[in-house]
Amino acid sequence: MLESGSVPTPHAEAHKFSKGLEGVVAAETALSLVDGERSRLLYRGISIHELAVNSTYEETVFLLWNGRLPRSTELSTFQKDLAAKRTISKEIIQFLKSLPKSAHPMAVLRSAISLLGAYDPEERKIDPDSIRDKAFSLIAKFPTLIAAFKRIREGAESIESDPQLSQAADFLYRMHGKKPEMEMERAMDAYLILLADHGLNASTFSARVTASTEADIYSAVTSAIGTLKGDLHGSANQRAMEMILDIGTPEKAEKYVKDLLAHKKKVMGFGHRIYKKEDPRATAFRGIAAKLCERSGEKKWMEISNIIEKTMWREKEIPCNVDFFSASVLYILGIPVDFFTTVFAASRVAGWTAHVMEQRLANKLIRPQAEYTGPLEELYIPMEKRK
Ligand SMILES: CC(C)(COP(=O)(O)OP(=O)(O)OC[C@H]1O[C@@H](n2cnc3c(N)ncnc32)[C@H](O)[C@@H]1OP(=O)(O)O)[C@@H](O)C(=O)NCCC(=O)NCCS
Numbered sequence: 001m002l003e004s005g006s007v008p009t010p011h012a013e014a015h016k017f018s019k020g021l022e023g024v025v026a027a028e029t030a031l032s033l034v035d036g037e038r039s040r041l042l043y044r045g046i047s048i049h050e051l052a053v054n055s056t057y058e059e060t061v062f063l064l065w066n067g068r069l070p071r072s073t074e075l076s077t078f079q080k081d082l083a084a085k086r087t088i089s090k091e092i093i094q095f096l097k098s099l100p101k102s103a104h105p106m107a108v109l110r111s112a113i114s115l116l117g118a119y120d121p122e123e124r125k126i127d128p129d130s131i132r133d134k135a136f137s138l139i140a141k142f143p144t145l146i147a148a149f150k151r152i153r154e155g156a157e158s159i160e161s162d163p164q165l166s167q168a169a170d171f172l173y174r175m176h177g178k179k180p181e182m183e184m185e186r187a188m189d190a191y192l193i194l195l196a197d198h199g200l201n202a203s204t205f206s207a208r209v210t211a212s213t214e215a216d217i218y219s220a221v222t223s224a225i226g227t228l229k230g231d232l233h234g235s236a237n238q239r240a241m242e243m244i245l246d247i248g249t250p251e252k253a254e255k256y257v258k259d260l261l262a263h264k265k266k267v268m269g270f271g272h273r274i275y276k277k278e279d280p281r282a283t284a285f286r287g288i289a290a291k292l293c294e295r296s297g298e299k300k301w302m303e304i305s306n307i308i309e310k311t312m313w314r315e316k317e318i319p320c321n322v323d324f325f326s327a328s329v330l331y332i333l334g335i336p337v338d339f340f341t342t343v344f345a346a347s348r349v350a351g352w353t354a355h356v357m358e359q360r361l362a363n364k365l366i367r368p369q370a371e372y373t374g375p376l377e378e379l380y381i382p383m384e385k386r387k
Contacts, residue, residue, distance in 0.1 A: 017371045022273065026366070027200055027208060031064055031354050034199035036274035041198065041281060044068070048194055052284050057167050057192035057347070058082060061139060064197055064354040065132070083163040085140035086170070091119060093148060093158065101153045105146065105342045106235070110225040112145045113138070117218025124216055131360060134217045135353035142346040143167065147174035150339060168192055171346070176334055183295065187288055187329055194281045195322065195344055197351030199274075203227040203234065207352040211359045212366040224352045225345055231268070234323075234348075237340040240269030241327035244304050245337070253307035261315055269324030270312050278319050285325035292332040301328045 018024050033042040041048045044063050051060055058079045062070045070078060095115055099108055116138070117123045122130065148158045151174075159174040168188035172180040180188070198204070207224040211217070228234035247256045260267050272279055293302040305328060312318050323344075330340050 015369065020273075021368075026205065026368075027359075028362075029199065029355065029358060030067065031351065031358060032197040032199050034274050036272075036276060039275060039278040039280050039283075043197055048280060049284060051193050052190045055193055057189055057196070057350075060193045060196050061350045064350055065135075065357065079166070080163070082136065082140050082167065083161065083165075083170070085137045086144050086161040086163075088116075088141055088144050088148065089119065092116065092145070096145070096149050096152055099149075104229075105149060105336075105339045106225065106229045106345070108149050109142070109145060109342050109345060110222055110229070112149075113218060113225060114222045116141065117216060117222070120218070123218060126214060126216060126360060128357065128360065131217050131353075131357055135357065138217070138221060138353060139349050140167075142342075142349050143171035143174065146339065146342045146346060147171060150175055150336065172333065183292075184333060187292055188333055190284070190288055191326060191329055191333075191343065192347040194284055194326070195347035197348070197354060201233070202230075203348065204351055204355050208355050208359045209366045211356040212363055214363070217353065217356055220356045221349060221352055224348070228341060228345055228348065234341040234344045236268045236321070237323040237327045237330065237344060238337055240324050241331055241337050241340060243268055244301055244308070244327065247304050247308075250300065250303040250307055253304045254311050257308050257311040258315065267308070267312055267318075269327060270316075270318045270320050272319070272321045275319065275321065279321045281322035282320045282325055285322065285329055289325040289328040289332075292329055296332050298332060301331065 031044065033040070033045075035041070043051060043060065044067055046063070046069075051063075055063075059070060059075055061082075062075065062078050092112060092115060096108065096112065099111075120134070125131075125134075144161065151158050156177070159177055161170050162173060162179075165173060165179070166185065166189065168191075169180055169185040172184060172188055200208075203224040206227040207220040210220040210223040231239055243256075247253050257267055289305070290302055293299050305325060309320050309324070312320065327340065330343060331337070335343055
């Protein structure tokens with residue numbers, strides 16, 4: 001809206017403003033297709049449902065980065081190389097120990113990734129090979145940083161990575177100090193696969209904007225972590241679980257949701273900019289959560305979740321998103337609730353880094369315009385004359 005007496009700028013007339021960039025196409029990508037019409041998500045053309053059942057996180061990262069599935073020897077080399085990069089330096093461990101135990105794990109992760117850049121003498125290198133090397137190291141180190149801070153917070157010793165274990169199993173091992181059962185490893189792997197990329201979501205957009213200025217990959221990933229931290233994006237998984245725990249029993253679920261809606265509050269883990277009928281990742285997580293809750297004897301969380309979902313659909317026709325049923329999956333996997341978003345980050349770093357590589361291959365500075373709505377031709381009033 002223009003102030004009276006002001007004139008529209010030429011740009012404002014030429015380009016239509018879209019709040020929240022809704023409906024705006026701001027990049028080209030060959031990485032993932034987010035199809036709201038058909039409620040599907042494809043990585044390099046392959047359905048996430050196929051990948052969640054048949055693939056591993058390592059294979060999915062290879063697929064995103066290379067545009068094709070790996071052959072057997074390629075995959076084992078990829079896994080081995082990734083496992084070899086999991087270690088973090090003494091300085092970084094010392095830094096994690098110096099932080100207040102009350103710090104939010106996402107604040108810790110954001111700072112730690114920035115610090116990895118400060119310790120890399122070749123931080124500024126942004127040629128394709130250097131970016132790929134650094135991306136590799138970042139993906140390997142995310143779980144290490146998260147598990148290390150969790151253990152430090154508990155006053156426990158960090159656990160050395162076991163290079164024989166997959167990224168998913170090693171992460172659970174270092175979080176909890178014991179090797180996970182196969183079903184738990186599979187659930188963790190499915191989580192990492194299903195969250196790995198998602199078109200031009202807000203954090204990926206941040207990463208691409210930062211990369212487009214020719215800043216280094218640590219800066220791009222740090223920007224992305226900061227963006228993921230918000231409740232409307234990645235932190236919705238933490239908020240969704242807090243809500244489920246707060247509800248506590250299935251009988252209280254319907255009223256709880258109705259009260260939130262009556263007070264015009266958002267129900268966390270519901271709604272999506274693109275998926276208006278169904279989020280395909282939520283479909284996958286509904287099944288995984290049901291199995292895990294049944295197996296662990298914690299069916300209550302599923303019962304509460306089902307009532308919340310039904311109530312939201314009946315009252316608002318808003319479907320749940322990726323963060324709703326995945327919250328119960330992380331809970332059953334023993335991840336502390338305030339660490340949920342860091343696990344999201346440990347998966348999405350695959351997409352962030354793939355988008356940074358894609359941006360660099362055909363870079364142009366991302367610099368949109370704002371429609372100016374302030375006054376024009378105001379006079380400068382000297383201090384003594386201001387009222
Ligand atoms: C994700 C989200 C930001 C998408 O937002 P968007 O495309 O900008 O849509 P809006 O927030 O404008 O929502 C459109 C309408 O649906 C309502 N709505 C959307 N999500 C809702 C939710 N989770 N709970 C209650 N109402 C919701 C809005 O209040 C709005 O209603 P109105 O038109 O009466 O004002 C939004 O759905 C949300 O805040 N969800 C909760 C947080 C969350 O789970 N984030 C993770 C996303 S993967």
